[in-house]
Amino acid sequence: xxxxxxxxxxxxxxxxxxxxxxxxxxxxxxxxxxxxxxxxxxxxxxxxxxxxxxxxxxxxxxxxxxxxxxxxxxxxxxxxxxxxxxxxxxxxxxxxxxxxxxxxxxxxxxxxxxxxxxxxxxxxxxxxxxxxxxxxxxxxxxxxxxxxxxxxxxxxxxxxxxxxxxxxxxxxxxxxxxxxxxxxxxxx
Amino acid sequence: xxxxxxxxxxxxxxxxxxxxxxxxxxxxxxxxxxxxxxxxxxxxxxxxxxxxxxxxxxxxxxxxxxxxxxxxxxxxxxxxxxxxxxxxxxxxxxxxxxxxxxxxxxxxxxxxxxxxxxxxxxxxxxxxxxxxxxxxxxxxxxxxxxxxxxxxxxxxxxxxxxxxxxxxxxxxxxxxxxxxxxxxxxxx
DNA sequence: ACCTGAACACCGTTCAAGT
DNA sequence: ACCTGAACACCGTTCAAGT
Numbered sequence: 001x002x003x004x005x006x007x008x009x010x011x012x013x014x015x016x017x018x019x020x021x022x023x024x025x026x027x028x029x030x031x032x033x034x035x036x037x038x039x040x041x042x043x044x045x046x047x048x049x050x051x052x053x054x055x056x057x058x059x060x061x062x063x064x065x066x067x068x069x070x071x072x073x074x075x076x077x078x079x080x081x082x083x084x085x086x087x088x089x090x091x092x093x094x095x096x097x098x099x100x101x102x103x104x105x106x107x108x109x110x111x112x113x114x115x116x117x118x119x120x121x122x123x124x125x126x127x128x129x130x131x132x133x134x135x136x137x138x139x140x141x142x143x144x145x146x147x148x149x150x151x152x153x154x155x156x157x158x159x160x161x162x163x164x165x166x167x168x169x170x171x172x173x174x175x176x177x178x179x180x181x182x183x184x185x186x187x188x
Numbered sequence: 189x190x191x192x193x194x195x196x197x198x199x200x201x202x203x204x205x206x207x208x209x210x211x212x213x214x215x216x217x218x219x220x221x222x223x224x225x226x227x228x229x230x231x232x233x234x235x236x237x238x239x240x241x242x243x244x245x246x247x248x249x250x251x252x253x254x255x256x257x258x259x260x261x262x263x264x265x266x267x268x269x270x271x272x273x274x275x276x277x278x279x280x281x282x283x284x285x286x287x288x289x290x291x292x293x294x295x296x297x298x299x300x301x302x303x304x305x306x307x308x309x310x311x312x313x314x315x316x317x318x319x320x321x322x323x324x325x326x327x328x329x330x331x332x333x334x335x336x337x338x339x340x341x342x343x344x345x346x347x348x349x350x351x352x353x354x355x356x357x358x359x360x361x362x363x364x365x366x367x368x369x370x371x372x373x374x375x376x
Numbered sequence: 377a378c379c380t381g382a383a384c385a386c387c388g389t390t391c392a393a394g395t
Numbered sequence: 396a397c398c399t400g401a402a403c404a405c406c407g408t409t410c411a412a413g414t
Contacts, residue, residue, distance in 0.1 A: 007378085025295025027215065031407060042407080044379050052407065105349040106294030107213025121351035141367070147347060147355065148340055148368050155343030159335060161293040163309035167335060179329070180336050184371060195397085219388060230388080232398050240388065 008040055010048050014058035021059060022096035025103045029056055057112045063100050067120050071127055080131035081185060087127075088153065088177055098157025105154075125150050136187055149184050156180075196228055198236045202246035209247060210284035213291045217244055245300045251288050255308050259315055268319035269373060275315075276341065276365055286345025293342075313338050324375055337372050344368075 016037055020028040031045050031052055049055045070090065077083035091097055104117050129139075129146035137145060160167040168176040204225055208216040219240055223230050237243045258278065265271035279285055292305050317327075317334035325333060348355040356364040 027295060032405095041380055043381070043410085046408070046410095047378055101346065101350070102290070102294045105346040106290045107215060108349075118351040118353075121347060122354055125347075125351075125354055144356075144364055144367050145371070147344070147364070148371065151343030151347050152336055152340040153343065154346040155339030155341065156335070158289060158293040158342040158346070159309060159313075159339050161296075162289070163306040163313075165306075166310055166313055168332075176332055176335070179332050183333070183336065220386095229399055231391085231400070234389070234391095235397055 008038055008044065008048070010058060011062070012038055013045065013048055013055050014062050017055045017059035018062050018100070021056075021103050022099040025099070025106070026056065029059075031055075053110055053112075057110075057116075060100075060104070060113050060116045064116050064120050067123070071123065075127075080134040081181070084128065084131050084149075084185060085177070085181055088181070089174075091153070092156075092173065092177065098154065098160075101154055102157060102161065121150075132185060135185055145184060149181075152180060152184065196226055196232065196236070198246060199250070200226055201233060201236055201243050202250050205243045205247035206250050206288070209244075209291050210287040213287075213294070214244065217247075219243075241298055241300075245298075245304075248288075248292070248301050248304045252304050252308050255311070259311065263315075268322040269369070272316065272319050272337075272369055272373060273365070276369070277362075279341070280344075280361065280365065286342065286348075289342055290345060290349065309338075320373065323373060333372060337369075340368060340372065 013034060016034045017029050020030075020034065029052065031042050034055070035042050035045050045055070049058070070087070074083055074087045074090070077086060104113060108114075109117060125143075125146050128149050129142045132142035132145050132149075133139060156167065160169075201222060204222045205217050208218075208222065217240065219230050219233050222243070223233050233243070237246070258275070262271055262275045262278070265274060292301060296302075297305060313331075313334050316337050317330045320330035320333050320337075321327060344355065348357075
């Protein structure tokens with residue numbers, strides 16, 4: 001395929017930026033790197049975007065769409081326990097799982113990014129809280145537990161990054177996830 | 189106090205760098221910013237440190253010492269439930285709680301930083317796991333739960349950063365922490 | 377409309393010169 | 396031993412010029 005074919009679209013830059021964030025964090029979003037990866041020059045980049053911050057915002061919007069897709073995919077699962085399990089199994093299977101979230105929460109983000117990040121976070125917590133209400137928790141404790149579940153989800157990636165050997169991987173991950181969900185979604 | 193008094197020590201730079209990380213993430217560690225904050229010049233910085241990475245490493249080592257202090261402070265608490273509660277209450281009270289962890293896990297850190305980060309992570313998980321064993325969990329499930337607890341701890345900061353209004357703050361934080369610890373440290 | 381390549385600004389880094 | 400200030404390199408950004 002001819003990546004350097006004339007006619008690069010903004011989405012091409014945004015996707016390249018999103019991939020860079022997932023692999024190396026925000027600091028990996030370098031205009032020159034993106035350009036050479038797409039077979040273009042820095043000047044071309046500045047035709048499509050005002051600055052580096054703009055392509056990061058576009059990348060984050062693309063990320064939001066992928067999150068919506070995931071939620072749309074798993075929302076139809078009837079059993080709420082099962083719904084949460086497949087949701088998290090899917091999430092943890094991805095090679096760069098949690099990298100975008102980590103990159104965006106590492107330092108105070110620019111306002112445009114913060115807005116998207118907040119939207120995604122609320123949508124996810126609401127999705128988990130809804131499942132917990134179906135399980136039988138009242139609204140208030142469903143919200144509190146949803147936050148614990150989501151925090152444990154985010155934090156597991158951080159812990160994995162911080163000390164890979166401390167976090168179960170591959171074959172031994174399933175029992176860990178089972179216990180995590182059992183503990184957090186069982187009514188006391 | 190005369191910050192610009194001649195005789196800046198490496199710890200001065202390291203502490204300034206650690207404060208910068210806590211406030212604005214790794215990208216806030218700018219040699220020129222540190223220098224002007226200490227009333228010195230960039231040239232002075234490069235007398236004490238080989239490069240920017242070196243002061244970041246020194247900052248992370250200072251952070252590790254503060255973590256050790258915290259553990260030393262709370263280790264004597266006899267009741268393991270109480271020990272965990274005061275540990276987390278203390279952690280969440282700090283203004284820049286979780287910022288260093290977030291900054292260091294946002295992207296693959298340089299090897300020297302990764303080593304310290306792993307050390308701190310393992311020490312913390314071991315400390316929590318020990319409390320869970322005292323509570324009555326067997327070694328294997330104490331380790332699994334300790335990881336969930338620590339992940340929830342880290343992730344709560346991320347969620348807070350991502351969507352402040354989604355996370356209880358101030359007066360309403362105590363009940364959230366109570367539920368979190370109750371759920372995670374109660375034997376099924 | 378879309379892209380190139382050269383130029384400039386900023387900050388990390390070096391270093392000769394000062395005390 | 397410790398620091399300054401000027402110089403250089405790198406990457407974000409601009410822009411005149413090309414197709």
